[in-house]
Amino acid sequence: MRPARAPFGRPGLRAGLILLLAGLCLWLAPAGQAQNAEPAPLVVVLELDGAVGPGTAEYLRRGLQSARERSAALAVITMDTPGGLDSSTREIIADILASPVPVSVFVTPAGSRAASAGTYILYASHLAAMTPGSHLGAATPVQMGGANPLAPSEPPKTEGESQAPPRGDAMTAKVTNDAAAYMRSLAALQGRNGAWAELAVREAATLTAQEAFDQQVVEVLARDVADLVAQADGRTVRLNGEPQVLTTAGAVVETLSPDWRARVLAVITNPNIAYILLMVGIYGLFFEFMSPGAVGPGAIGAVSLVVGLFALNMLPVDYAGAALMVLGVGLLIAEALAPGLGIFGVAGALALAIGSMLLIRDAPGYRISPLVVTATVGLSLAFFLVAVRAALRAARGQVTTGAQALTQALGEVRSWAGGQGLVHAQGEDWQARSPAVLAPGQKVRVVAREGLTLIVEPAPEVKTQAD
Structure with missing residues (x-):
């Protein structure tokens, strides 16, 4: 009998096929693993620096x-803020x-703070x-206008007793209680220290980073963003x-910078910029009304006024301050149009200055600089004083054009006969008459004008020579 053949032929061929298949598997394995590997997680960093x-x-x-x-794994907001507007914070x-x-929310670098609005935002973070x-x-919360001086005083609180606002200041109590409840609700979301959150609202309490960590206000102490990302891995949040x-x-950290819209919005909502735009708009339109057809002042003023009003609409504006500003500008314009011995100008400057300081209600990081107000009011007052001086000088000066300019003007007789003749005055020849006897070449003075005829008399020096 013939012996049975091996299933795959000779032993050498069988071994070669096994080695070939093994090598092919080793060559394809890395490619398959690379295709199945998940991408590194992404961490997006946003920067909150300033008000x-x-x-x-x-x-x-x-x-x-x-x-x-x-699909980022985590968004990190690095923070250094003195506070800001309640509406934007919410x-x-x-x-x-x-x-x-x-x-x-990561308060960094060293020396940074999360004051006022920053504390609320930190408590809201995961x-x-x-x-x-x-x-x-x-x-x-900032008390608008300060405490009520007529409110009854209360005895000092003992240690550990929360400081409540005076009984007489109901509005302050409402705002404070609302803010305290808001902070407690934010603290409950991630199980943070709600008692200290209420103290931060009612007593303006503060904590250092280590104290905040020890009192369970924050969960992580980190040197930088990389350290925070490393410590965040594996933590559970709600x-x-x-x-x-x-x-x-192993996350990839990427910082996102503000786009052009956010940058422009941040610039024009700066109270100083908004205030300057408002004043430029008012004076631009005033100049356009005074000199119709100039186009430039009116166009610039209209654009500045619209942008300024848009910015003020987003800021906490005090309408009493705005009314005083409008009154002040109106009085300065009245001083320029109808000089009132400076009374309108001084009153307008005072109203403009007081209204400018009251225009933006007190909010951390959002105040109009006194230097900007002083410069604006000073320039406005100086401009209108110059306009008043020019108006007074023009009123007191001698008229050099029109019919009145001929009165008291000197002339010379060109020809004369029968009480009337031709007189040269102010570069022109005029028909003239006079009760005096005149001769060609004689100097005369214009006394009056009737239509196109001048009434003249001999000039004073001529009279003296005749005498």
């Missing part, structure tokens, strides 16, 4: 939207709470972090009420 305002809110809204569209907090991407050397707190584990190991 919280409409420009800041716009920038952070777009930044969080970009983080959502790119917009930022609403965007953080509605974000499907976890948001970490993960709060600070750099050693930074601090937070002083979240008491996102829309549900626990979520952060995965940031």
Whole structure:
């Protein structure tokens, strides 16, 4: 009998096929692993540096939207702020709470602060972090106009008893209680220290970074963003009420800068810029009304006024201050049009100065500089004083044109006969008459004019020579 053949032929051929298949598997394995490997997580960094305002809110809204569209693992808001506007702060907090991407607020670098509005934003974050050397707190709402001097005084509080606003200041009590409840609700979202949050509102309490960490106000102490990202990995936060584990190991960190819209909005909502735009707009339109057809002042004034009013609409404007400004400008214009011995000018300058200082209600980081107000009021007053002086000089000066300019003008007789003749005055020949006897070449003075005929008399020096 013939022996049975091996299934794959000779032993050498079988071994070669095995080696070939093994090599092919080794060559294809890295490619398959590379295709199945997940991309590194993305961490988006946003920067909040300065007062919280409409420009800041716009920038952070777009930044969080970009983080959502790119499926970022974490959005980090680095913060250094003295506070800002309540409306913008609430917009930022609403965007953080509605974000499907976890948001970490990081007070950095050393020496930074999360004061006033910054404390509220930090409490709203899913993960709060600070750099050693930074601090937070002083979240008491600003009292517009100060305390009521007629309110009854209360005895001092004992240690540990919360400081409540005076009984007589009901508005302050309402604002403070609302802010305290808001902070407690934010603290409950991530299980932070709600008792200290209320102290920050009622007593303007502050904490250093280490104290905030020890009192469970923040969860992380980090040197920089890289350290924060490393410590955030594996932590559990509550996102829309549900626990979520952060995965940031090996993450790619990318910083998003403000776009042109946010930059422009931040510039024009600066109270000083908005105030200057408003004044340029008012004076530009005034010049256009005084000199119709100039076009330039009117166009610049209209644009400046619209932009200035748009910016003021986003700022906490005191309407009493705005009314005083309008009154002041009106009095200065009245001084220029109908000089009142400077009374209108002085009153207008005082009204403009007081109204300018009251125009923006007191908010951290949002005040009109006294230097800007002084310069604006000084230039306005100087301009209108110059206009008044020019008007007085023109009123007192001798008329050099028109019918009145001929009165008392000197002339010379060209021809004369029968009490009338031709007189040359002011570069022209005029028909003239006079009760005096005149001769050609004689100097005369114009006394009056009747239509196109001058009434003349001999010039004084002629009379003297005749005598």
